[in-house]
Amino acid sequence: MSKITRRDAIKLVAGAVVVAAPFTAAAAPDGFLEGTFYVRCKNGHDDKVEDITRNHDCKTCGEKSVDGGTAIVVCPDGHGGPENRVEGVTRQHQCQTRLPNGGICGKQCRR
Ligand SMILES: [Zn+2]
Numbered sequence: 534m535s536k537i538t539r540r541d542a543i544k545l546v547a548g549a550v551v552v553a554a555p556f557t558a559a560a561a562p563d564g565f566l567e568g569t570f571y572v573r574c575k576n577g578h579d580d581k582v583e584d585i586t587r588n589h590d591c592k593t594c595g596e597k598s599v600d601g602g603t604a605i606v607v608c609p610d611g612h613g614g615p616e617n618r619v620e621g622v623t624r625q626h627q628c629q630t631r632l633p634n635g636g637i638c639g640k641q642c643r644r
């Protein structure tokens with residue numbers, strides 16, 4: 534009977550994890566919006582999304598406005614430029630739009 538030592542067993546398990554990891558990453562994109570946000574498509578249309586949103590197509594023109602968690606969110610003042618692009622997991626976002634007085638808007642985009 535062959536004898537597998539504890540150290541060999543750990544090596545076998547570690548090898549299996551390394552092989553399996555790329556498949557897991559490809560099957561489950563980890564980006565999403567959590568909560569209620571307005572998202573803007575590249576043609577300037579705003580849609581409201583709620584709860585967990587990984588992907589969303591614009592209701593007006595069909596452009597993807599949320600793609601694997603990447604989106605442009607719109608603040609309560611209607612700012613939705615490229616500076617408000619979010620990626621990965623987004624639970625809140627402060628508007629990054631620059632104001633004429635030199636500051637930034639800073640309003641919470643989650644509604
Ligand atoms: Zn659109």
Ligand SMILES: [Zn+2]
Nearest residue numbers: 608612628638
């Ligand atoms: Zn703003």
